[in-house]
Amino acid sequence: MRKSKVLDSSFFNRSTGEVARELIGKWLCRRASESSESFRMRICETEAYDGPEDKACHAHRGKTARNEVMFGPAGHWYVYLCYGMHWMLNAVTGPVGYPGAVLIRGCCGVVGPGRLTKAFSVNRDCDRSEITEWSGLWVEDDNFVVNCDEIVIGPRIGIGYAGPEWENKPFRFVWKPPFEA
DNA sequence: TAAGTGATCTCT
DNA sequence: GAGATCACTTAA
Numbered sequence: 001m002r003k004s005k006v007l008d009s010s011f012f013n014r015s016t017g018e019v020a021r022e023l024i025g026k027w028l029c030r031r032a033s034e035s036s037e038s039f040r041m042r043i044c045e046t047e048a049y050d051g052p053e054d055k056a057c058h059a060h061r062g063k064t065a066r067n068e069v070m071f072g073p074a075g076h077w078y079v080y081l082c083y084g085m086h087w088m089l090n091a092v093t094g095p096v097g098y099p100g101a102v103l104i105r106g107c108c109g110v111v112g113p114g115r116l117t118k119a120f121s122v123n124r125d126c127d128r129s130e131i132t133e134w135s136g137l138w139v140e141d142d143n144f145v146v147n148c149d150e151i152v153i154g155p156r157i158g159i160g161y162a163g164p165e166w167e168n169k170p171f172r173f174v175w176k177p178p179f180e181a
Numbered sequence: 182t183a184a185g186t187g188a189t190c191t192c193t
Numbered sequence: 194g195a196g197a198t199c200a201c202t203t204a205a
Binding site (some may be wrong): 019061064065066080082083084085086 | 187
């Protein structure tokens with residue numbers, strides 16, 4: 001198997017769009033408990049939520065108890081419940097004080113942010129935890145290269161309330177998988 | 182196409 | 194405390 005390395009906070013401490021793009025093709029890894037086996041899937045869909053100006057970003061109205069972690073250091077998870085039933089998994093990006101995060105919307109084989117968290121048993125317990133191997137939820141890079149022409153960039157999903165200016169920003173990254181053809 | 186679902190936020 | 198809102202999924 002190809003050798004892979006665990007991504008640390010330096011990977012996430014960059015611009016939100018850059019991290020969202022770079023996460024495509026990386027492995028999302030999970031070990032739910034000490035006794036359970038770990039497993040991983042390649043990330044194939046992400047969205048950037050970038051800073052206080054971004055009307056679609058939870059942080060654009062300022063810091064609250066829920067989104068506080070987005071203002072903290074990069075390399076942490078921001079997990080919250082949406083529509084009363086779906087957990088959303090986000091990776092905090094950028095420097096301390098700058099609220100940015102990347103929503104992980106899908107992996108190869110698991111499409112949809114709510115289904116992904118269900119498959120990975122992600123819930124409130126993961127909120128604010130570090131993106132490290134010992135936290136049980138982390139990301140690995142095996143130097144697999146996803147070419148630019150395999151990535152579709154488009155408007156984010158489900159954020160019509162933010163207005164066309166923000167909805168139409170190129171903040172959504174989808175890996176057009178070869179297996180789809 | 183519409184209902185289900187409950188935490189969170191913004192007003193009283 | 195009440196009411197609106199919501200980065201979605203599923204079953205028709």
